[in-house]
Amino acid sequence: MRHTVVALVEDRPGVLNRVASLFRRRGFNIESLAVGTTEEAGISRMTIVLDGDEGIVEQVEKQLYKLIDVVKVSDLTREEAVSRELALIKVRCTREQRRDVLDIVQIFRAQAVDVTPNSLIIQVVASGDTLDALVDNLRPFGIREMVRTGRIAMVRGSRSTAVHEHESEQAQRFHLESGRRPEEEELPFVSK
């Protein structure tokens, strides 16, 4: 079964490495991973789509929790959630075909964002299934290039998945700044 797991993590150097390393080491299969900032400075949100039975997903959650930089993990699979991906698709398209392609674009509520005499770039924001259907419909014209972001998801309604503690000022300063290269461009070279 496919699961959507959301992890709130400290925005610190190496955190992506820690998560990726964990998935590699434990042999968990990730289908997509999207990382971005959140409403709170210092917290990033990872949306992980993975395939596996309940036991695997339980281990994924628990192993993620073991990482010190992971603050909160939740499985949105069984929740009422909005889940979206963004894709850019460059299709082969002559002037004569353009009408047909644009019809499809409209049906899927996508947008044409770049046009040349023999190609179109289509931008679409949709759930993964819708996106797959769009791609299937465009394939006969010839897809020259495609890029999809990973899935991002959010629970419907006023409740928030993103509950986490706020840190003391000292801790927050430390967690935001430590491990990063200091601001000054030129560090003194020391050989003593």
Added chain:
Amino acid sequence: MAKMSGADIVLECLKRLGATTVFGYPGGVVLPLYDRLPAHPEIRHILVRHEQGGGHAADGFARASGRLGVALATSGPGATNLVTAITNAMMDSVPTLFITGNVARNLLGKDGFQEADITGITMPTVKHNYLVMRAQDIAYTFAEAAYIATTGRPGPVHIDIPKDVFIEESEFEWPERVSIRGYRPVTRGNPAQVKRAAALIDAARRPIVFAGHGVILGRAHEELRTFVEKAGVPLLHTLLGLGGMPHDHVLNYGMMGMHGSYWANHAASNADLIIGVGMRMDDRALGRFADMNPTAKVIHIDIDPAEHNKNIIATIPIVGDVKEVLPQLAESIQARSHVEWIRWIDVVKDEHRASMSIPNGDELTTQFVVDRIADAIGHEGIVVTGVGQHQMWAAQFMRISRPHQLITSGGLGTMGFEVPAALGAQVACPDRVVWTICGDGGFQMTFQEIATMVDERLPVKMAIMNNGYLGMVRQWQELIYKDNYVAVAMSQPDFVKIAQAYGIRGILVTEKAQVTDAIAEANAYDGPVILDFRVEAEGNVWPMVPAGAALKETVESSEEIARLLGHAAAPVKAPTR
């Protein structure tokens, strides 16, 4: 506030943490730190001979004392030499702090001389690690690191510090408390889960406890005893759990697992309720998971929730510190005794005692030597082991009775652990006698640390079980690969001469009759001793659960193992009992 160098801050931090013993080895990038050591006489720096030795010494120090062990190395090769020791501490959940230097900040990522991406290398094998980029962050990092290493499920934390951060000046501000929102170990058991577990315990007819390292790490041996006595439940130990309960306690049925006793493994397989206490359901302890005991209900108490349902599905998982959960449970259960069940185990034990006994032939055996060392040092002495046959025999016959008494590499199974870990244990416990039961193979991996013992006046007694073989591998080749010995016989140096070369006492023992005197002589000698015990070359450790077999398939002889593995009635050797 006056400013201090990063180096001074590091040393101040260690003092604040009470971690004033450091096993270290210098090099270019940590020179600024070493330069400041004389200004901090409270810190005892012990110069080891190899960073792996320093790491294992910190590990042995931590296990013997229950306090944070600290090791220090330079960048590049110094740091990579620590990796085995770090992984060892991780697998056995030992509270340790590993400090490395790295190249200066502006050289990071440029492949300069002796740069290694050591935080990248240690990432999957530490509880947490840090690269400190500013002197002002050192104090908070150390406070957090020590908090993480010593709380929850303990483990190694690694801090990497570029050279110029040791030199950079900053104010020293020691945080009064650290708080990490991503790290909140749960220590108290969920009352509803405890209640459910108590109901299972009250209803059980054949309950059994599996006691693990968590009991010792959590200093919960008294709580364990109270619980077990009230519940009247017989108890088995994992290898690392030995010492959580006195050896001669009536409810203690000894070690389970690959080389656990026949009765322990069968008790585990026949129980109707398993109570795992601070243990992680490892394959070496449980054999083939699917057939360990599929019908038993399982209560699994562990501070690390990720251990629940990882290898064995728990009927009732309880997340918490065993020191808190055991009293909660003890309060909620009825006092019981399980006479019939215990009688059943006793009968099996009586029938199968022979497969785990000291051979009584003339030949000198490891079992015999270990038994005599146990006689000589009692419960007060500390026993360290290497990895292999001698380790298993030490576990079987040392009569371990006290927490922190046995120090052995369980999870990683690191040969070469025996000498440096014993060194660390002796530093932690100068008033205890420390014996290390060494393999002739493992001893040769790290015996350079004898020089450290000499420098630091550490009177460790090193008993080499010299069988001329990588014995455990030889045993597998004999039993599982049909006598095909490949790369297991080794020529040995003259270990007594090695002792002489280091200026310590060396004793050769070839006969059973010499053993008691040799041990007494070593104990009486005020300094390190090497004892070269020329033991039986091809003895096998029994009983045995071949890798991939189930506990109930425990075998007691080569004939049985051939049968189990479906080998033709090949020329099997007589079992050595």
